[in-house]
Amino acid sequence: MSSLKEEIHKRRTFGIISHPDAGKTTLTEKLLLFGGAIQTAGAVKSNKIKKTTVSDFMEIEKQRGISVATSVMGFDYRDVKVNILDTPGHQDFAEDTYRTLTAVDSAIVVIDVAKGVETQTEKLVQVCRKRNTPIIVFINKLDREGRDAFELLDEVEKKLDMIVTPLSFPIGMGQTFQGVYNRYEKKLCLFGAHGKQNEEETIVFDDINSKELEKIIGERPAAELRENIETIETVYPKFDLEEYREGLVSPVFFGSAVNNFGVKELLDCFVDIAPEPLPRQAEERMVAPEEEKLSGFVFKIHANIDPRHRDRIAFLRICSGKFERNTNYFHVRQGKKMKFSNPTMFMASKKEVVDDAFPGDIVGLYDAGNFKIGDTLTEGEVLHFKGIPKFSPEQFRYVNNTDPLKSKQLAKGLEQLMDEGVAQMFTKNIDGRRIIGTVGALQFEVIQHRLKHEYGASCDYEPVNLYKACWFSCDDEAVLKDFVNKRKKDLAVDKDGQMVLLAESAWSLKMVQENFPKIEFRFTSEA
Numbered sequence: 001m002s003s004l005k006e007e008i009h010k011r012r013t014f015g016i017i018s019h020p021d022a023g024k025t026t027l028t029e030k031l032l033l034f035g036g037a038i039q040t041a042g043a044v045k046s047n048k049i050k051k052t053t054v055s056d057f058m059e060i061e062k063q064r065g066i067s068v069a070t071s072v073m074g075f076d077y078r079d080v081k082v083n084i085l086d087t088p089g090h091q092d093f094a095e096d097t098y099r100t101l102t103a104v105d106s107a108i109v110v111i112d113v114a115k116g117v118e119t120q121t122e123k124l125v126q127v128c129r130k131r132n133t134p135i136i137v138f139i140n141k142l143d144r145e146g147r148d149a150f151e152l153l154d155e156v157e158k159k160l161d162m163i164v165t166p167l168s169f170p171i172g173m174g175q176t177f178q179g180v181y182n183r184y185e186k187k188l189c190l191f192g193a194h195g196k197q198n199e200e201e202t203i204v205f206d207d208i209n210s211k212e213l214e215k216i217i218g219e220r221p222a223a224e225l226r227e228n229i230e231t232i233e234t235v236y237p238k239f240d241l242e243e244y245r246e247g248l249v250s251p252v253f254f255g256s257a258v259n260n261f262g263v264k265e266l267l268d269c270f271v272d273i274a275p276e277p278l279p280r281q282a283e284e285r286m287v288a289p290e291e292e293k294l295s296g297f298v299f300k301i302h303a304n305i306d307p308r309h310r311d312r313i314a315f316l317r318i319c320s321g322k323f324e325r326n327t328n329y330f331h332v333r334q335g336k337k338m339k340f341s342n343p344t345m346f347m348a349s350k351k352e353v354v355d356d357a358f359p360g361d362i363v364g365l366y367d368a369g370n371f372k373i374g375d376t377l378t379e380g381e382v383l384h385f386k387g388i389p390k391f392s393p394e395q396f397r398y399v400n401n402t403d404p405l406k407s408k409q410l411a412k413g414l415e416q417l418m419d420e421g422v423a424q425m426f427t428k429n430i431d432g433r434r435i436i437g438t439v440g441a442l443q444f445e446v447i448q449h450r451l452k453h454e455y456g457a458s459c460d461y462e463p464v465n466l467y468k469a470c471w472f473s474c475d476d477e478a479v480l481k482d483f484v485n486k487r488k489k490d491l492a493v494d495k496d497g498q499m500v501l502l503a504e505s506a507w508s509l510k511m512v513q514e515n516f517p518k519i520e521f522r523f524t525s526e527a
């Protein structure tokens with residue numbers, strides 16, 4: 001039996017983030033292939049929520065069902081247990097992704113060589129940066145014509161506000177793409193070896209000045225590569241493990257996921273450098289993974305889409321100690337003991353009941369409505385893990401009950417869907433009206449549909465002109481009281497009873513800020 005310390009040391013829990021279409025699904029799949037977790041390409045594809053129009057949301061529901069199985073994909077590689085946390089590609093589900101990122105210890109960002117840094121990537125990286133999550137960048141699709149590598153590195157630094165250090169560098173691009181020089185392992189990785197796109201030949205090559213280089217890649221490419229490597233060595237910082245782990249510097253790799261090129265190098269480096277499960281900040285104290293006693297938090301809840309089985313799966317990220325089946329744990333918010341007879345873990349295509357799990361692991365707990373996002377399980381201590389903020393929605397609508405006989409069902413359905421994090425609900429102070437806020441338009445349809453099919457309730461929506469929901473705080477009680485009195489009509493409470501200002505426009509928010517300079521307004525619920 002290995003010790004808790006050894007188990008922790010073996011785990012790498014991370015998420016892959018990208019703008020849709022940059023290649024996240026493809027990369028995930030190739031990593032799983034290397035890990036032996038799947039045998040055929042195409043196995044992960046079904047998890048992707050395709051470019052769907054609002055009217056296609058049923059398709060999304062179907063895919064949501066499938067995606068439960070691939071929400072967390074675990075596999076063993078070398079002597080490490082890798083856990084990939086899947087993040088929905090569809091931007092309307094961005095909040096789901098933000099929350100998933102609170103459960104990872106590091107991230108890989110995929111960027112399309114032709115498109116560069118896109119908006120969704122910027123937003124997601126910001127979430128990582130806030131928590132100093134270490135990031136590795138993978139620039140994908142080198143088999144296609146794309147942007148100049150240095151120009152892209154510049155853009156990554158500027159737009160993602162990070163310092164990078166390329167650990168591999170491309171030799172040519174698109175038509176002339178010959179492969180990469182891997183600085184990390186001092187290897188030449190040749191693309192399309194033996195005339196086949198998806199075959200890679202790796203040659204150990206520790207002296208870039210060796211005349212062999214010309215023989216392998218040709219005179220001009222060799223000269224160019226030497227020049228580029230020299231530039232890298234003068235311009236970019238030397239890779240430093242500690243700096244990466246503190247989230248200060250991000251190593252960059254180049255490759256082509258669909259051609260399985262550069263993926264093994266990425267995985268090998270990832271396994272070497274990515275952090276094992278780290279201590280986590282709870283409101284009460286810092287919790288170290290090596291602590292004997294179990295602690296963990298729920299970062300995602302997935303409803304069963306089959307209406308005959310209303311149970312849900314709550315995803316628990318283990319932060320410390322050892323999780324055991326059929327053992328009593330303390331549900332902090334509800335102040336009660338619970339035990340789980342069939343906790344599951346996801347080994348890619350297979351969902352297995354597990355007897356135990358360790359920090360960094362994600363276990364799926366069958367739940368009949370006890371959990372909401374952010375809930376903590378412990379062995380008795382009262383802990384609340386930080387870092388699962390609510391973000392201001394982008395779109396708002398009043399929700400109205402259209403079947404007076406079913407108002408209880410509607411209330412229950414809304415509450416449970418909000419617990420799952422499908423959207424946020426605000427109740428206005430002045431008239432008690434409920435406003436639903438979402439990141440994208442799709443969720444409104446999903447909510448309506450699920451209320452009908454799962455709870456037998458019906459609702460419709462009414463437009464409301466709002467810009468953002470702002471959480472606020474102020475040290476000066478008197479100022480806060482005055483503000484609450486004066487702006488009563490614009491205030492509402494969120495699901496957890498926190499007060500928010502519903503701002504109609506950027507301008508009106510600015511005015512409020514000017515009138516109440518002592519109050520701090522935020523677009524997230526956590527400071």
Ligand code: G4P
Binds near residue numbers: 024025026255258
């Ligand atoms: P996503 O999850 O980030 O949204 O992206 P996904 O992996 O689905 O990839 C988006 C498209 O980019 C796919 O093509 C995929 O085959 C392609 N792709 C991924 N990696 C590479 C690469 O290294 N080079 C090139 N040239 N293409 C790549 P698609 O046509 O949208 O889908 P499919 O019909 O190929 O499945």
